Amino acid sequence: MTNEIVYVDNNATTCVAPEVFAAMQPFLTEYYGNPSSVYPFSGPAAKAIEQARVSLAALVGATTEEIIFTSCGSESDSTAIMSALATQAGRRKILTTMVEHPAVLNVCRNLQKQGIHVDYLRVDSQGRIDLDEARALISSDTALVTVMFANNEIGNLYPVWELAEMAHAKGALFHTDAVQAVGKIPINLSGSAIDFLSLSGHKLHAPKGIGALYRRRFVPFAPFLAGGHQEHGQRAGTENVAGIAALGKAAELAQQHLAAEAVQLAALRDRLQAGLLASCPDAMVNGDLQHRLPNTLNICFKYIEGEAILLRLYQAGKICASSGSACTTGSLEPSHVLRAMGLDYQALHGSIRFSFSRYNTDQDVELILAVMPGIVKALRELSPFGRN
C-alpha cells in the first residue's frame, strides 16, 4: 500500500528507515528494562542511550554531554526558551522572527502575556531577515535570540552563526530551531556561539516522539520537566529507550548519506522546479533560492487554491504534498510565513510545498510533472480569477 504512495512531504514527517526500525526493536521486546535499574538486564538499554548520544553528537559536532534527549522538537524549543529566561532573571526580552515554527512563535506569544517583551524580525519578499535590524534589536535586556536554522515551509536557511555571535556580543543567549536542518545539511556546532539547538527524530527517519536539545557546555540551564534524575537531571522522565536508539541510528545514517544526499535531493528538487515552471503558467517559486534546504520546493500556482491542488494530486497519483493555504489547516488564515513575505493573495492560497528525502526517485518527479499541468489547468477552468 505504502509502495504506491509518492511521498514528497518530508518536511512534515519522514518514514522510519528500515535500519532505524531494526535498531529500536530490541528495546520494545527483549530489553525492556529501565535504564536506571542496577541489574545487568538493564545494561543494554543504558548502553543504547549512550551509544545514541555519541552518534547524535557526532552528527552535529557536539560533545556527548551537550545532548539532552527530549520527546520532540517542540519540547526542545520550549526548554531552551524557558531556560534562557529562568537563568537570566534581569533580562526580559526575546528576539525572534515572524517566520518561526509555531513551536517557537506561540511560546513567545504566551510569554508576552506574562510581560516578556518579544520583537519579531520582519522578512523581505524572499523570506530573508535583515541582520542590521537584528543587531539594532538586541540589547542588554535581551535574554534570548531564537531564530530557526531552516524554515519548514520555504526551506530558507538563516544566518544563525552570525546571529549567535551578535547575541553573545550583548550578553544574550542564542537558540535555533534546527528541526528542518539536522540531517539535511552539515552542521558543526563545535566552537560556535550557538547555545541551544533543537532537533526532532521524525524529520530524519526516526519515529515520532523523540527529539533532542543541544545545550552548549557551561551554558546556564534550568530543566523544563522536573522530577527524576534522568539525563543528568536536565530532563526528568524515564527515557524513551527505543526512540533514543532510533534517533541514534538515524543520526548515524544521516551522517553517512549527508554529502551524497544533498546533491541527490537538490537534483530532484531542481528538476521538479524547472519542470513545473516550464509547464505551468503563472507559477512562482517562494523563498531564498540562494540559501535554501536542498530538499524543499515551495511553489505557488496563481488563481487556484492549495487544498484543491493537493486532493487532485492524491487522486492523480497518490502524491502526498502540503500547502500553505488556509483551507488545509482548518484555520481561516493562510501560512504566516508567506503572509510575512508579503505574498500576493492570488498566489498565497495556491502555494504547494514539495519536500524530498533519500527515498525519493526520478520517477516521483516524473509523475508529478506528468499530472501537475493538467491539475492546474482544470482548476483554473473552474476559477473566476485569472482570465483575460
Next chain:
Amino acid sequence: MWNYSEKVMDHFLNPRNVGEIVAADGVGEVGNIVCGDAMKLYIKLSADKQHIDQVGFQTFGCASAIASASALTEMLRGKSLAEAAALTNQDIAHYLGELPEEKMHCSVMGMEAFQAAMHDIRKKHPELNLPGGENDLTGEDRIVCQCFSISERKIKEVVQQNHLTTVEHVTHYCKAGGGCGGCKGEIQSILDKLNGSAAAASPAAARPAPGAPLTNLQKMKLVQETFDEVIRPGLMKDGGDAELVDIDGDTVYVRLQGRCASCPSATQTLKHWVEAKLRELVSTALAVEEVKG
C-alpha cells in the same frame, strides 16, 4: 486531513455545470481572493421567467467550496424561483452527505451567491415583482467582521438556520471572527440576543452596566482588566501588542507594538479598535491617545 464524503469528492473531481452563461438573467458574485474562496453563479431563467433553466458557476476555493457550488447548481436546475428561494445552506450540506463543520462556510457561500444572483434578477427584471431584497447598511446589513466582510444579517441567519451556540461555531459556518478576532465580542452578543441567554451568564456581567457612572477607581480597574483580557489577547493573535501607559481622566494613553499583519482591512487602525473596545466595555466617554516610541 479532512474527512470528505464520497459525494463531496465526486462533485469536487467532476464538478457539474461549470462555466459562465453569457446571457444570464442573474449573476451573483461573493467572496474574494483575499479570503481564500470566491464564487460566481450564473442563472438563466425559462422563457416564462418562472423557472431556473440553466445554472453555471466558477469557484476559487478548496474541495468543499467547489463541491458546494457544483451541488447548488444541480439543486437549482429546474426549480421554480419560489422553490429555489426556500433552499438553505443546510440543504447543500445534506445533498453532499454532510460537510466537516469547519467547512460549513462553503455551503453558506453557495447560498450567498444564490442570494446575490436573485438580487441581480430583481434588478434586471423588475417586472417580475420578486419579493425581498432590500439591503439596509445601517441596520442588519452592517458589517460586523471586517476581515471577511460578514454582516450582522448573515451571522443571524447562520446562527438560526444551524442552531449555533458558540462564537467558534459561527466562525466555522461563515468565517466571521476568524481573522483578527476583533469582532468576537460582538458575535457573542448577537448569539446571546438570539439564544436568549441571560447576560448574567457572561463574566462581563460582574462589571457595572455600560453607561453607568463609574468612580475613578472603578474606571481604572476596568480599563486595566479590559486591556489584559480583551485588547492584548486580541492584538497578540497577530503578533501585535499594546502597553497601557497611563489613564488621565477619560484619556487612555496606549503604546502600540507590532502590527495587525494578517487583517486584510488593516486600514482600520489599531488605535480605533482599541478605543472602540474600551468604549464598548468600559465607558463611552473614553478616548485613546497613542504614545509613540
